[in-house]
Amino acid sequence: MQVLKFGGSSVATAENIGRVLDLAEAAGRRQPAVVVVSALGGVTDALIGAGRRAAAADATYRDLLQELEQRHLAVVRELLPITGQSAVLSVVKTHCNELESLCDGIFALGELSDRTLDKLVSYGELLSSKMVAAGLAARGAAHQWLDSRQLIRTDARYGHAAVDFAATHDRIQAAVPAAGVPLYVAPGFIASAPDGSTTTLGRGGSDYTAAIFAGALSASQLEIWTDVSGMMTADPRLVRAARPIPRISYQEAMELSHFGAKVLYPPTVQPVMRQGIPLWIKNTFAPEDEGTLVEVAPPANHAFVRGLSSIGPVALLRLEGSGMVGIPGFSRRLFAALAREQVNVILITQSSSEHSICVAVSAPEAARAQQAADAEFAPEILAGRLDPLDREDDLAIVALVGEQMKNHPGISGRMFGALGQNGVNIRAIAQGSSEKNISTVIRQQDVRKAINVLHESFFEATARQVNVVVTGVGNVGRKLLEQLSRQQPWLLEKLRLNLRVVGLATSKQFVLDEEGIDLSNWQAALEAGQALNLTTFTEQLLALNLRNTVFVDVTASADVAQVYAGLLAKSVAVVACNKVAASSEYQSYAHLKSLAQEFNTHFLFETNVGAGLPIIGTLGDLLRSGDEVQRMQAVLSGTLNFVFNNYDGTRPFAEVVRQAQDEGYTEPDPRLDLTGVDVARKILILAREAGHPLEMSEVVNESFLPASCLEGDVPAFYEQLAVHEPHFRGLFDAAAAEGKKLRFVASFADGQARVGLQALPPSHDLYSLQGKDNAVLFYTNRYVEQPLVIKGAGAGAEVTASGVFADVLRAVQS
Template sequence: MQVLKFGGTSVANAAAINQVIDIVATAARHDTVVVVLSALGGITDALIEAGQLAEAGNEAYQDRLRHIEQRHLTAVQELIPVATRSAALSQIKQRCNELEAICDSVFALGELSARTLDRLMSFGELMSSQLVTERLRSLGIAHAWQDSRQLIRTNSRFGFAEVDFDTTNQQIHDFLAATPAPIYLVPGFIAADASGTTTTLGRGGSDYSGAIYAAALRARRLEIWTDVSGMMTADPRLVRHARPIPHISYQEAMELSHFGAKVLYPPTIQPVMHQGIPLWIKNTFAPADHGTLVEVAPPQNHDVVRGISSISNLTMLNLEGSGMIGIPGFSKRLFGALAGERVNVILITQSSSEHSISVAVGAADAARAKTAVDGEFAHEIDMRRLEPLRLETGLAIVALVGESMKNHPGISGRLFGALGHNGVNIRAIAQGSSEKNISTVIQAADVKKAINVLHEAFFEVEYKQVNVFVVGVGNVGRKLLEQLRQQQHYLLDKLQLQLRVVGLANSRQFVLDPNGLDLTTWPEELARGEAFRLDQLVEQIHALNLRNSVFVDVTASAEVAGCYAALLAKSVAVVACNKVACSSAYSTYARLKGLAREFNANFLFETNVGAGLPVIGTLNDLLRSGDVVQRIEAVLSGTLNFVFNHYDGRRPFAEVVRQAQDEGYTEPDPRLDLSGTDVARKILILAREAGVALEMTDIQNTSFLPASCLEGDVAAFYEQLAAHESHFRQLYDEATAAGKKLRFVARYAGGQAAVGLQAVGPDHDLYTLKGKDNVVLFYTNRYPEQPLVIKGAGAGADVTASGVFADMMRAARV
């Protein structure tokens, strides 16, 4: 004997019903089968709506009834041959006439009692099961149909009746003994009390009916046929890579179903769980799929966590007050007040000090719960021993479920770390004594991100998804996007990183696509984007709330740098090629570093100093390992080094500077380089990273440019360079005559920093510097005489883009 239950989507139309009959006929070749049927998909809701409209005096209930009747009549016409159709049509018409009479009475009285609503809802299962029985009859398949109201006995708690199992089991046995058949067809969801009045079994009632029949008959197994291939590791509507769970224990299934898994409802499992009857969840539309087998002792798998589930639309009830400490009975009174209002408690947590207790309930119950609890504790509230019940709305629960969690340390740590790194705040935590469940209360707005983060952490060992927003698509930005495009497959194959650029912006437009932009056609997509407004971009980044988000600033914009704080505070990592933030007021720099620590978000800016050179990273490694920086000497401008390595007096100085700009070595405004401002920013950043609170005004900048060169615009700058060619030639000639070379040097020592042009001889470490190279010399306690040297190309779009790329990888792989 086996019991097959089919849900509403499985009998939604004639084609689906024919699929059901194929499954039933196949099963009946090997065993006696009891088939439990739900109403046609959507019919129960339509019946409830019709009743509510009638109660409200709205004649639109008649339209709902006509829709219900037409759906069933259409199914009859598609399922039953014309020659034998009349009996089926007559039955449907009779049921619909009864239904109309009930609704007319509700309309006349203006009252829809729970008893009447149960009667109304029963018509869905009655009509669907009669449709299937008529189809079986037309195919000549032997079977027996029986009204479940004649078999399942309940009390008179309408809407969610409690089953009298002794009577029910006897009536089911008696019916089968008196009516031998290979197939038994019964409507789910409905039952009757001792007086024969129709009752219903509540949410998931048809599944519960299947379990009742299976338990009564000691069935070999219960199969729940639905429109998905079993229970999933997470809700597939939220997690693209959710996968079916082939085997699961009753306890795990109970936990997952309690916390929102829609395939099963908790009461369904109880009757079969008590008797150890396997429960198999199968897909009506993919019957060959394995589905999920719920059993006493499922085989071990490699996943410590079996599944992730969630419930939204929750409210947290917080009862607090010093009057609770050491006084027994508060919890009893709290739960008694909630029980009196039939408020279901989903999660409980209490502080160890006994000063507060918090429970999560459905949002729809929150107002009634507050009235009941405040009434129960009115005296204590008046005496100020307790605060009035405080409600927190807009919450959800995300739960990890798995039998094996109790044997594996560190599961909670991975959970909290994954959520914390993505800025998901945990409001409350509960873990059962069995350690099969770790439940976290979070903001409902964070549910999708939280479930994806946890699914990635516990199931998707293949790769980690990183979502990147790039602002700035000039020379460096374009090179960065090209490097990302070239490396996407490598990152996925070798590093298990699925790096997706989900946002792009320039000074005119921005475009966002949460599924990832095509890096071969991004210019066209950006051209079709929205008009750029930084506040709107930041707002939409927050609204998307994507996991593992990285914001990459490849601009020189103070406005863009100004948004870092808002991003870091939402745990969005920031990678800055832009030097403005880190070289602005020390308070701004310190605040950003503090926000990064507070919200567990990376704030990385390696390219601020040495383009692609690992200057800041090396400095941080020295400090983290306990070393102390005594002195820094550096050539930090690839532009200036290029200029002074190429200027020999044979070509005008202005021409060499323009060449540097044309080849992409200068800042967008070359005056920042030649004035020493850019180098001053870089040594300032290094000094700050070394732990010194310097301001830009503390940096001594000895300029080699005549003052007139810094007046006017860029065009005027080049005119003045040309006009002062003799000045630059003199600098060169004097250095050459002394056997030296010109270098624009940055120095830090003893808490002070300076930048300026120097002539260095062959014995100096900076003398041999070529082309556009940068060099940094760290003199530390460990490197007091022979410095730690970092040297290489310090300018150019390619190397700068590669430095940004490297920071992105650091942000992504934490």
């Protein structure tokens, strides 16, 4: 004997019922089968709605009943040949008339009792099961319809009746073999009390009915047919990469079901679990899919985490106070008070100090639970021994489930670490000694992010999704987008990173798209975006609440730098090509670094110094390994190095500077480079990264530009450069006369930073720099006489973009 159960979606239409009939007949040819069916999809909710309308004196309940009648009649007419319709249409009409009479009574009384509601909703399964039986009859399949109300005996707790298994087993065993037919059809969800009145089995009642039949008949297997291909590693509505779980234990299935996996309900498992009856979860609409086999002991595999589940919204109730310490009975009183109000406790945690008890309950029951607890502990609260019950709403529970987790250390740490790196704050934790389940209470709005983060962390075949937002699409920004687009396939294949750009912004426009922006046509997406308001932009970005988010600033804007703190505080990593933040007041710089550490994210700005050269990263490695920087010398301006490598007196100085600007080596205003302000910022940043709390005002800047060059606008600047050509020629000639080269050098020693033009001899490490090269010399406790030298191209959109790209990868891989 086998038992098959078909859910509401499986019998929602005549076409779907046809699939059910095919599967039922195929099963009956293998061995006798009991087919348990739910009401047509949506019918139970509609019946409850009709009853409530009637109780509220809302006469539109009749319209709702009429719609239900027409729906069932239409299914019969489509499902059955004309010759077989009459009797079934009559049955449908009879039941619908009974429904109308019942609702008329509710309307007249203005009351809907639990007993009457059970009677009302039972018609959904009665109608669907009789239509399925009629479909089998029309096909000539031998079968018998069974009235579950006559077979399943319960107590009189209407709405969630408890089954009398001894009486029920006797009735089922007597009724089913007696008929001797290959197929039996029974309505799910419904049963009867000792006085014969109709009861229902509560949430997941049709699954429960099927399990009761399977247990009573010692069935070879139970099949639950639904609209998904088995239990999934996570809710596919939340996680696109979720996949079916081929085999799972009863205990794991119950844990996942308890915490929201709606394919199966915990009571369903119990009648078959006791007898070790295999349970298959299959897809009516894809019967060829393997589905999920729930069994006593599935074979061991590498998947020590079987799945993820979530339930919400929930509320957290916290009872605490010094009066609880060492005093027995508080837990018992709390749970008894909740039980009297029929409040189900979903999660429990208690501090070892006995100072606090925390429970999670479903959101609709939270107010009732709080009132019950406050009433129970009113004397202690009044005396000050306990605090008034604290309630926190808009929460959810995310659970990690797997029987093999107990054999693998570090699962909890990995779970909490993954959530923490993405700014998901954990409000409460529960982990049983069996270690089959680790449950965390988080904000409801973080559920999607949390589930995806954990799925990426524990199911290694899934690529990790990285969401990048780029602010600034000038020369460097455009090159960055080109590099990201070109490298996406490689990152996916080699690093398992699904990197996508979800946001773009300029000084005028922005666009955000959580599905990702097509980088082959990003200009069109940006043009169709919204007018830029930085506050709106960041608010919308944070509202998306995407995991593994990296905010990239490729501007020189002080306004954009102002949003870093708010992003870091939400665990959004910040990669800054913009030097404003790292070179601003030391307190601000330190605050951003502190936020990144506090919220377990990254504030990275490698390209602030030396474009794509690994200068800041190398400095950090030295310090982390215990070295100490004694002094630094550096050429940190690719622009100035280009200018002095190309100025030999044969061409005017102004012409060389203009060439540098035309080739993209300078800022839009070249004076930022030539005055040494940009270099001063860079040595300041290096000094700070080396552990020295310097301010910009403390950096000595020995400018080589005449004062008049700094007046007016950029055209005036070039005019003044031409006027002062003798000055620049003099600097060059004086250096050349001594066999030296001009270099704009930044230095740090003895806590003092300075920048200025120097004439360096051929023996100096900075003498031979070519083109737009940068170089940094680190003199440390380990590199005393011969410095550690980092040298290479220090300007240009391509190399700067590559440095930003490297920071993005560093932010999501470390």
